[in-house]
Amino acid sequence: MKKYAICGVSNRALGMFIKPMLTTFSDHKIVSLLDHDEARFDACKKRFPTLAMTPVYFPEEFQMMVEREKPDAVIVAGRDDTHVDYIMKALENNLDVVTEKPMVTTAEDARKVMEAEKNSEGSVKVTFNYRYNPYHRKIKEMILDGKLGRITSVDLNWYIDTYHGASYFKRWNRYRERSGGLSIHKSTHHFDLVNWWLNDVPEEVFAYGSLHYYGEEGEWNPLRESGRYCGTCHVKDRCHYYQRWNNRSESRTVHDDHLQQDMMNGNQAMYTNYRPDACIFDDDIEIEDTYAATIKYKKGALLSYSINFSLPYEGYRLAINGTKGRIETMEYHEPSRIPFQFPKQKIDYFPLFGAKESIEVVETEGGHGGGDPLLLEELFLGRDPLRNYDILAGTEAGAYSIAVGEGVWRSVQEKRPISIESLLNCKEKSRK
Structure with missing residues (x-):
């Protein structure tokens, strides 16, 4: 049995890694959760009650987590710019790493990871599904x-x-x-x-x-006014991007792996002080x-x-x-x-x-x-001997x-x- 720490309790972490590890690949154990947002721990444990007693840590407690929980590997699935810190700390502790793409966000950080891996007993795998x-x-x-x-x-x-x-x-x-x-x-x-x-x-x-x-210069921008949110926007009935995927009674549902429907319209249950429905015509893009x-x-x-x-x-x-x-x-x-x-x-x-x-x-x-199921099989069961x-x-x-x-x-x-x-x-x- 291999023990894993989840670094970044995102939607991707929940659906791509945690759920399969609790069901299909149950020989592998999740020993800790690490994130900067306490609300994500609550959302994760509510969705997966079997993790109710799993220890949780904040990023600055990474070393404490390693010493207490003794994971064999970490799964990095947080926001892109957080990847490099988790990967580097894991390699310093000779742990294996499974990371979502992109591995990091700059070429300089990529070089640092390659150098760190050379000096570590751990290895890094990138989940290019x-x-x-x-x-x-x-x-x-x-x-x-x-x-x-x-x-x-x-x-x-x-x-x-x-x-x-x-x-x-x-x-x-x-x-x-x-x-x-x-x-x-x-x-x-x-x-x-x-x-x-x-x-x-x-x-x-x-x-x-x-x-x-x-951005604010977008041709379909119904009003030059930054700071709006789709769920509460007073001009969404004039926004072609919004109306293309939502009818006026808001009863239409749309599938997308990258944006969970339960997080739209201002429902922020999984995140603190964050909304995934900011206006696509804001001036800070x-x-x-x-x-x-x-x-x-x-x-x-x-x-x-x-x-x-x-x-x-x-x-x-x-x-x-x-x-x-x-x-x-x-x-x-x-x-x-x-x-x-x-x-x-x-x-x-x-x-x-x-x-x-x-x-x-x-x-x-x-x-x-x-691609996702085959990737998970290779991560947790090893390479397909027929390939x-x-x-x-x-x-x-x-x-x-x-x-x-x-x-x-x-x-x-x-x-x-x-x-x-x-x-x-x-x-x-x-x-x-």
């Missing part, structure tokens, strides 16, 4: 089988709908110091996926980015909602990447080109939020010389396209995904290409 999606695993297998030959270029365009996209601007993600910006908080998922597919490391990035939809970037890889492949956080539907388009062929696929996410018919995802393979093949992948249930390639990510994967994300943002600000190695070596430490 998109790798475990059956389509993404199939793409990896096709590349490993040589179907594409040497990869020359990748086109990846990611679309976030107005519900999910707006949620980032209602919450703490709107502040760069807490999330690193969306090129880190969200796009690290995508950069890691490409890095893993290519089995390569990014070398240089050049990018453009802007705030087009949200300081992150971008649109990016386009080109990333050069060490082995020569080029990635053309874009992401938009305010679109009519959610999903992505992907094409990977190689010396022996090309694959194409498009996925639509959250079908309950798409107001039109759309095709089921498949992978189209075009050999450079030969007939096209269409591949329908066997899907699995669970969050993130079936002959690695999926679970470590510190280097976490670091390179963050460095690309920071490189995107720096390139936008500085209007020049950014060297990934210079970020991880911390030759450019200033955050402009």
Whole structure:
């Protein structure tokens, strides 16, 4: 039996880790909860009564927690900017770490974690669940089988709908110091996926980015007045973003993994002095909602990447080109939020010389396209003996995904290409 401390008692911690550990993976024991907000302990124990007697600690009591509860590992699932402190303290105590993505929020902190791991008996695993999606695993297998030959270029365009996209601007993600910006908080998922597919490391990035939809200059802003909240807003009947997902009787429910419905309309039961429904048109929003970037890889492949956080539907388009062929696929996410018919995802393979093949992948249930359950199995049961390639990510994967994300943002600000190695070596430490 392995003993775990939960650092950051967030919604993600409750749903992704605590619930499965109390049910499916009950051989693993939760010995303590750590967070800065006492309300989260109460919410957690109310939802999971079996944890009623589990000791709780605040961040400044981390060392006391380790000495008293003697965990073997920590699970880091708090706000992004808290990750680095928990990871570093765990490694100092030779503990293993399982952390949500992004591993940390800056390339400099990523370098610190990599160095700390080298000097520790503990290790760090980053929960990039998109790798475990059956389509993404199939793409990896096709590349490993040589179907594409040497990869020359990748086109990846990611679309976030107005519900999910707006949620980032209602919450703490709107502040760069807490999330690193969306090129880190969200796009690290995508950069890691490409890095893993290519089995390569990014070398240089050049990018453009802007705030087009949200903030006080947003075209759909019904009133220039900061400080409103959706649950109590006096102009929400004139807000297209609100009305798209809520009818006037407020009886409509919308599914989203990232924003719990019971926390809307001012219900703050799980958090102290925090609301996840701040106005998306506030004047303190300081992150971008649109990016386009080109990333050069060490082995020569080029990635053309874009992401938009305010679109009519959610999903992505992907094409990977190689010396022996090309694959194409498009996925639509959250079908309950798409107001039109759309095709089921498949992978189209075009050999450079030969007939096209269409591949329908066997899907699995669970969050993130079936990726979450497989990730949990690998974390708590070990690697699948039937799989002959690695999926679970470590510190280097976490670091390179963050460095690309920071490189995107720096390139936008500085209007020049950014060297990934210079970020991880911390030759450019200033955050402009």
